[in-house]
Amino acid sequence: MGLTFEVGASSPGGGRRGSLDLAHGVVETPVFMPVGTAATVKTVQQDTLEQIGRSGAGAEIILANTYHLYLRPGHELIRRMGGVHRFMSWSRPMLTDSGGFQVFSLAKLRKVTGDGVEFRSHLDGSKHFFSPEHSMEVQIALGADIMMVFDECVETPASWERTSQSMGLTHAWAARSKQYFEAHKNETPWMGELDGRTQSLFGIVQGGMYADLRRESAERLVEMDFGGYAIGGLAVGEPREVTREMGVDMMDCVLPTRAARHGLLFRAAEPGEADGGAVRMNIKRLEYAEDQRPVDAACGCMVCRRYTRAYLRHLFMAREPLGATLNSIHNLAFYLDIMERVRGELAGFRC
Ligand SMILES: [Zn+2]
Numbered sequence: 370m371g372l373t374f375e376v377g378a379s380s381p382g383g384g385r386r387g388s389l390d391l392a393h394g395v396v397e398t399p400v401f402m403p404v405g406t407a408a409t410v411k412t413v414q415q416d417t418l419e420q421i422g423r424s425g426a427g428a429e430i431i432l433a434n435t436y437h438l439y440l441r442p443g444h445e446l447i448r449r450m451g452g453v454h455r456f457m458s459w460s461r462p463m464l465t466d467s468g469g470f471q472v473f474s475l476a477k478l479r480k481v482t483g484d485g486v487e488f489r490s491h492l493d494g495s496k497h498f499f500s501p502e503h504s505m506e507v508q509i510a511l512g513a514d515i516m517m518v519f520d521e522c523v524e525t526p527a528s529w530e531r532t533s534q535s536m537g538l539t540h541a542w543a544a545r546s547k548q549y550f551e552a553h554k555n556e557t558p559w560m561g562e563l564d565g566r567t568q569s570l571f572g573i574v575q576g577g578m579y580a581d582l583r584r585e586s587a588e589r590l591v592e593m594d595f596g597g598y599a600i601g602g603l604a605v606g607e608p609r610e611v612t613r614e615m616g617v618d619m620m621d622c623v624l625p626t627r628a629a630r631h632g633l634l635f636r637a638a639e640p641g642e643a644d645g646g647a648v649r650m651n652i653k654r655l656e657y658a659e660d661q662r663p664v665d666a667a668c669g670c671m672v673c674r675r676y677t678r679a680y681l682r683h684l685f686m687a688r689e690p691l692g693a694t695l696n697s698i699h700n701l702a703f704y705l706d707i708m709e710r711v712r713g714e715l716a717g718f719r720c
Pocket of ligand 1: 664665668670673674702703
């Protein structure tokens with residue numbers, strides 16, 4: 370069995386609260402997934418990830434990138450190490466992407482054919498070929514609870530014709546991904562250890578900014594019957610109002626950790642400030658040099674409970690690695706706490 374998903378409550382605005390039961394545990398949705406590109410959420414160790422946030426519940430699910438792990442250290446090595454869970458010592462749920470987005474955004478000299486994509490590694494220029502079948506093979510070796518079909522990521526903006534043609538290719542690749550997955554899903558490195566549980570495969574809805582194509586893509590993929598559905602080609606530069614039309618149960622972003630490494634911290638606005646939303650603080654500013662307050666008095670994360678803005682600024686200015694770690698922990702806590710509050714609000718609605 371792959372996954373089961375139960376909706377516990379829905380709001381009139383379209384939000385919903387759910388419970389996603391995966392091979393490595395249950396994830397309460399809506400959920401934010403920290404990104405662990407190379408089998409590490411940069412600068413934050415696994416022990417900490419398990420306790421981050423005000424409630425101490427930590428990250429329930431993290432994401433890893435197929436493209437990066439395939440290039441380094443290689444999926445065969447990870448298979449021999451028992452899969453990415455055992456390799457990085459993470460026993461909670463994980464998701465891997467298909468590698469498609471990185472192939473189309475990071476890799477050089479791409480050549481797309483009906484069969485797949487030929488590309489050169491951004492690390493050493495070596496030549497590689499990804500097909501839907503190969504992406505599945507790599508993701509099965511990694512062994513994440515949720516894996517993604519291999520899709521083509523169309524450039525934005527793209528014409529209706531170009532988007533429609535690319536979507537057709539994505540659907541053909543989705544069918545091939547599913548076929549390979551069904552034939553090989555018993556080859557996951559941890560197979561047999563988790564009460565007969567298997568990985569789950571998600572389809573990816575494409576269609577760019579065209580509502581008719583999006584609808585058609587969603588219908589095609591639902592006919593193919595996947596464990597879940599991702600929205601591809603979203604948040605890639607389109608107007609924010611367009612992004613906001615979509616409702617999701619799971620989301621990921623590198624922003625909290627990447628911003629943290631650049632000294633940007635998020636905190637709740639204080640009364641009368643920024644309409645009650647979030648405020649972005651640049652910790653290197655001189656005004657924080659002797660500021661004895663925590664980053665966010667309302668946060669309560671392990672960083673805000675212990676350290677001052679003055680200390681975080683000093684670490685950043687002195688380029689001490691601990692600075693990136695503490696900043697990342699706070700920003701992740703900020704995101705995870707927002708989602709916890711959203712789940713709390715949604716719990717008030719009945720199905
Ligand atoms: Zn904090």
